[in-house]
């Protein structure tokens with residue numbers, strides 16, 4: 001039985017973050033399906049779902065590096081956190097490349113094909129990352145975080161956003 005949302009200290013951080021993984025995957029997959037069909041939304045802004053998913057992924061990476069990883073690393077999981085940070089860097093650069101592709105303005109069908117290919121790569125990177133992060137890192141989230149850190153992360157999950165200009169620790173490789 002899920003805990004009531006009004007009691008942040010009792011919320012399973014691992015469950016909430018796993019849910020974010022699924023939502024981000026679903027957003028990218030929905031964009032790919034739309035792009036393949038040549039569909040447009042009512043405003044004609046067919047890349048909006050992809051931009052929303054990328055905003056959500058950047059926020060997800062921020063909250064992990066700012067709130068989740070430090071206490072888990074301090075508790076002894078140094079090597080797994082190093083791997084997670086390196087993979088965040090790969091994801092970050094893949095998002096930057098997606099942004100560059102969007103700005104290249106090479107015509108719709110060519111752009112759609114390019115974006116669909118890059119989204120496939122992104123989904124593969126996410127699968128490789130999340131399949132390790134969920135069992136190794138998230139399983140520690142409710143154990144290694146203090147009550148205060150737990151509450152702070154739960155609060156950010158509800159209302160927080162990525163600080164302007166923030167980039168992940170390994171964004172440059």
Ligand SMILES: [Fe+2]
Nearest residue numbers: 061064084133
């Ligand atoms: Fe991560």
Ligand SMILES: [Fe+2]
Nearest residue numbers: 017060064133
């Ligand atoms: Fe994650």
